[in-house]
Amino acid sequence: MIILVGNATSDTLQVTSGTSVTSIACHCSWVDDNAGAMTPGNTNTTITASTTPTTVHTAVVSAHQVNIKTLTIRNISATATLITITHTINGGTGVVLMTVALQPNYTIQYFDTLGFEVLDSAGGRLVTPLVGRLLATTFTTTASANFTTG
Secondary structure (H helix, E strand, O other): EEEEEEEOOOOEEEEEEEEOOOEEEEEEEEEEEEEEEEEEEEEEEEEEEOOOOOOOOOOOOOOEEEEEEEEEEOOOOOOOOOEEEEOOOOOOOEEEEEEEEEEEOOEEEEOOOOOOEEEEEOOEEEEOOOOOOOOOOOOOOOOOOOOOOO
């Protein structure tokens, strides 16, 4: 869950592309909590030829809390770019939530119930291999009790 709080300097959620690209499409949906009164909202932001951080939600009103429900970032450029998603609390130092080299037509999705995932151009979920995982098992049958590997 990503929570943004309205303070003297409001929290921000920003997306940065590592190289200038023609177009990164961002969609952010949230629920604004004002002392128990819930108001949904969303924004669509297009990042074009920019390597500076872009805020992907509206400013958080003082004394409000915003729960980010979904964040979708799609590289609709012809070139790959490094995408960095940063959460800054009360104007302090930003913390990188995710960095990924986003290929053309690939998408980063965040859901408050699932977290982040990356989708390929066909919408398939990418799974990064982990070091030390079991890749395969081989069973060998021998006629004798002796088995030698080489």
